[in-house]
Amino acid sequence: MRRLLRDLKIMLLTNLWLIPVIAALVGALFYFVAPPPPMHARLATGAASGGYHAFAERLRDELAKQGFDLQLVNSKGSQDNLAKLDNDEVELALVQSGQELSVSEKQRDKLSALGVMYREPLWLFIRADKTFTGLDELKQWRVAIGVPDSGTQAVTGALFAANRIEPEHYPQSWQATGGSRAADALIAGKLDAGFFVGPAENALIQRLAAEPDLRLASLRRVPAYLARLTYLSEVEVGEGMLDMAQNTPREDILTLGPVATLVAGEDFHPSLTPLILEAAKTVLKNGSLLDPTGTFPARPPQSLHTLDEADYYYEKGLPILQRYLPFRIASLADRYIILAIPLLVLLFPLFKAIGPIYRWRVRARIYRWYKHLREVDQQLYKGGLKADISEEIARLERMEDELARVDVPLSYSNELYQLHVHLRYMIERLRALRERR
Structure with a gap:
């Protein structure tokens, strides 16, 4: 068991270089690819005494349960709300259906509808x-x-x-x-x-x-x-x-x-769509005097572009993770899952290289000793040593003592013992040569 733990320690120490590489990849992906959605937004509502404001207050209170801060911005009405969206003063606005037709096509292309909240x-x-x-x-x-x-x-x-x-x-x-x-x-x-x-x-x-x-x-x-x-x-x-x-x-x-439509501007983060629509569904769950239970929120009018996240919500409901987890946690988990695919693609060649690099690093601890043996052997082949034979023998014996302290995994012990044999062979060879002199 101790030997197994020692081999595992050697393997981990040999591949420590992977830690900063993986950390850099993960950090880069999260920083550049998938910033988390903001937990706040501004909603243009109309006059403080109007129906839009009353609904927005209920929506704000429901979103606050998820830790989301919805700031209500009073306005003069639907036209003013559209102007605030166009000027990036707010991310969301309640707009009376048909009012979007009064703005230019260029302005309308910047808008996206989340859904119809109720009839007016x-x-x-x-x-x-x-x-x-x-x-x-x-x-x-x-x-x-x-x-x-x-x-x-x-x-x-x-x-x-x-x-x-x-x-x-x-x-x-x-x-x-x-x-x-x-x-x-x-x-x-x-x-x-x-x-x-x-x-x-x-x-x-x-x-x-x-x-x-x-x-x-x-x-x-x-x-x-x-x-x-x-x-x-x-x-x-x-x-x-x-x-x-x-x-x-x-x-x-x-x-x-008309119908009251929740409209988003260019600065709205699409990932917030299911959170806001589910909160609206909770607020409107009991219906009203004229709207039966479960009628709203509903698909928005076709005069506005609909976010893909809104289409998904109306077809399938909440994303799977958000059905069981709070929005903050589910959002983070979604990001991890999405980022896991490109991360694995990047890490696959790294993990594939672990085996060859590990073998090279372990054997390098053994083979570096052969460099000196090779130099001594070449000098003998050419007819003499540059240093005194006794000094070289002492040097090789010190190497032999150091080699005894070299730690390698059990599977590489054969190569280590071969080095011991070759080192001892060279020492004996030099001793024989010194005696002949």
């Missing part, structure tokens, strides 16, 4: 004493159509454009206002109707639904709008769905609306 229906609240039959009728009313560059005005503008009502022909009674200001005016009777965009649970929508002097109108010709505005979807709202006490709406209605 368009709500048309009117005074209870009004009768609504179609959008043309609104020309005679005082109507809130949404503030400029807002998601609400983007949708209403698209509907009006489909009816060939262009901005320059908007009646003076239409007001570019929205949100709480429009709701206050509508409740106070200063407006006859108002358009609002947001999920059914939104505090503003719930406030309007609870007002007895207001009612929710149903849009007509929804299929015709959907055929022209493909980024919108049909939304069915059952009687009393928004407020059962006030029975809002008073009958089943149809409306339409």
Whole structure:
């Protein structure tokens, strides 16, 4: 056992050169090839009182459980969010579907969609004493159509454009206002109707639904709008769905609306995609008043490029390791597995060289002694020694003592003993030569 341990020690000492080589390869691969994903990102959300911000807060809290820091950045709305992505002010943004069509193709090519988070229906609240039959009728009313560059005005503008009502022909009674200001005016009777965009649970929508002097109108010709505005979807709202006490709406209605899409910019690290989508799935797992359980997140609209990591998530779910391990650990393990292949390719010739190099290093400990024996032999062949024979014999005997302390593996002992024999032979040869003199 001691002999085996000694042989193993010799082998390890002989191949110590591999340690710095392997360390350098591993360090270079990890430093240059696969930097770890950052555990932080910035998300543009919209106004602090809006639905985007409310959802983003829940998403932030869920991601914090995995040690991920999601910083929320308020904005003026979807258009501002797209501008912040383009200017690299944020890595992520919530964008109303269809808004991406308003930017240039060059800007759109820099964006990637992670998925749809939820639907944002368009709500048309009117005074209870009004009768609504179609959008043309609104020309005679005082109507809130949404503030400029807002998601609400983007949708209403698209509907009006489909009816060939262009901005320059908007009646003076239409007001570019929205949100709480429009709701206050509508409740106070200063407006006859108002358009609002947001999920059914939104505090503003719930406030309007609870007002007895207001009612929710149903849009007509929804299929015709959907055929022209493909980024919108049909939304069915059952009687009393928004407020059962006030029975809002008073009958089943149809409306339409965009979807809230999570969009990433160029600085977003794709490896974070499954982490964020899984957090969104947890936040949305119970569904909503209008969205059934398990509906979202869903595949994003085709108008935006989709990350490969997002496609994988929608097809197969989380990567295998992330199903069982925290994201930090799973991410590191994924990197190790991916880097193991090129590392093995690089190390294979090194490991293949271990055997020949090991044999050479061990035999070198033996063969270096033959150099002096060869020199003595050549001098004898040429007719004499440069040094005194007695001095050479003493030198060889010292070599013999040193050789006794040379340690080689058991499998190479035969060569060591052959050297002992050859050394002793040369000593005896020199002694015989000295006696003849």
